[in-house]
Amino acid sequence: MDLIKYSQQYEAALQQYxxxxxxxxxxxxxxxAVKHLDDDRNAILAFEDDLFVSFFVLQEGAGVAEFLGGPDSVLxxxxxxxxxxxxxxxxxKILEKLPAFVKEHYPTKNEITLAVDSGNDRAHQLYEKSGYMDHGKRMPGRNGELIILGYHLV
Structure with missing residues (x-):
């Protein structure tokens, strides 16, 4: 599994997703998501061999506080x-690789924060099995309550 920062060369792959x-x-x-990229947001593409299988964005800066993450957190x-x-x-597999990826590319960060919709049980279970902890933080989302989870980087 390779995690690669988005660039224009992957535009066609996004269209096929x-x-x-x-x-x-x-x-x-x-x-x-790529329409909202800026200095604080980086899109990451996940490839298994040559197959584009997953996508996510990592955000740092002031926008992380909106999701109850601290200044040392990446969202x-x-x-x-x-x-x-x-x-x-x-x-x-991505969640297993993500801590090392974040430590390499965001060396000043000590936590990964994410928000999962309370109705998205499958994702919530996956995150918790992958070591993300629920510290009781909640916030409103577009589909109801968001559960804020964190993964402390060692």
Whole structure:
């Protein structure tokens, strides 16, 4: 599994990425997410061999506080797996690789923060199995309550 920072050369791959309407209840499409990239947000593409299977954005800076993360936190957002490749363990593999990736590319950060919709039980369970902790932080989201989880980087 390779995690690669987005650049224009991957635009065609984003166009081919498929999310269902159910998935779009909980996450932004990669096409929408890259429209909001700035100095604090980096899109990351996950490839298994040459297959583009997953996408997410890492955000630092002031926008992280909106999600109850501290200044030493990086926010994981818009995390998805292409519908055609779900159920193959790619999301789990990414979450296993993510701490080392964040430590390499964001060396001053000591936590990964994310928000998961309270109705997205499958994702919530995956995050907790991957070591993300629920410290009781909640906030309103577009589909109801968001549960804020954190992964402390050692």
């Amino acid at each position: 498929i999310l269902t309407e159910d998935q779009l209840l909980y996450t932004a499409s990669p096409i929408e 994981l957002r818009s995390f998805s797996t292409d519908f055609r490749y779900q159920g193959r363990g790619y999301a789990r």
